[in-house]
Amino acid sequence: MWAGMLNDRSTPAAFLATRRSGKPRDLVAPGPDADELTDMLTIAARTPDHGKIAPWRFVVVAPERRAALATLLTEACRSEKPGASAGEIAGLEQFAHQAPTLVVVLSSPRVDSPIPVWEQELSAGAACMNLLHAAHAAGYAAGWLTGWAAFSETVLGAFGAASERIVGFVFIGTPSRPLDERPRPAIDRIVSHW
Template identity: 40%
Template sequence: MDTLTALTQRVSVPRLTDPGPSDDQLRRLLEAAIRAPDHGMLRPWRFIVLRGEERQRLADIMEWRLLKRQPDADQGARDNIRGKALRAPVIIVAVAEVTENHKVPVWEQVLAVGAAVQNIMIAAHAMDLGAMWRTGDLANDESVKARLGFADKDQVVGFVYLGTPAAPSKSLPDETPDVFLRELPRG
């Protein structure tokens, strides 16, 4: 698949199944990630790759967080939250390990990791893998960051779910860029 096709045809795939990406495919996805734009060459991206039973560790963190917020959560809620860590064969946790008080502001460092995640998404599509970028409250919880091995200053940018599409992907609306163009105000 050529680059422009991958860019213009990529869609998020929420339902994923086995097989997940091979070791070689994972390496290529991460190689694509670390080619993202990076003002100051700070290399703020950090990745945790979870597959197989390793996903249970993320499920443990998710359940622990649920119980911290809702100590009386029933077994159904606990099973539901744990299942979120198991809905794809592979999850890449992408984190911006930021350098504070640098000439490159923290927000630019986080954007660099966002660009790295976008590269993963496009590369996955080009390899006929399904991918879904998820965040949610989990990504902004300081205690979750700590359990993942990161400091409060760092930012979880996403949980990238990877696998084989379990169903045909929905197509995106057929839009043209003109809808999103704005003119610079005069005055």
């Protein structure tokens, strides 16, 4: 049933079945304009949120701030990983400049809330997924990356508080080539009935 839907966007289910992650290095201009990005972030915020506490934040990294991001990443890497190779440093430079639009998604748990932090972190992950769906709905592709930078205290310090965590770097743009379909798990391997 789903195989026929992968190229059909005429129904909501078919549309969702066509969403694929874009490799950020393959995402080019145009990216969303300011109004489109605001719409995407509004959709991303419509995520399950027990207690209505919005335990996540979005930080948009403007194009003119990408060089500063590259400096932050490379200096943090050299400091935190003294043995980093030249290739790793070059990769971070490239990371900072890929795709026309970048949103850093932060988990921002409310520790004074009775809602368990784990539920709040799941909500932040759901906000990332909603952002990917919103980009797809607007005709763009998006890629959600983590890697070393998402776990660096120095990088986190540039975007948020010590009590927060980087959920991911969401890159958004126009695919420069057809998006790859990756292998998906066999449904009978991941679903059971109790």
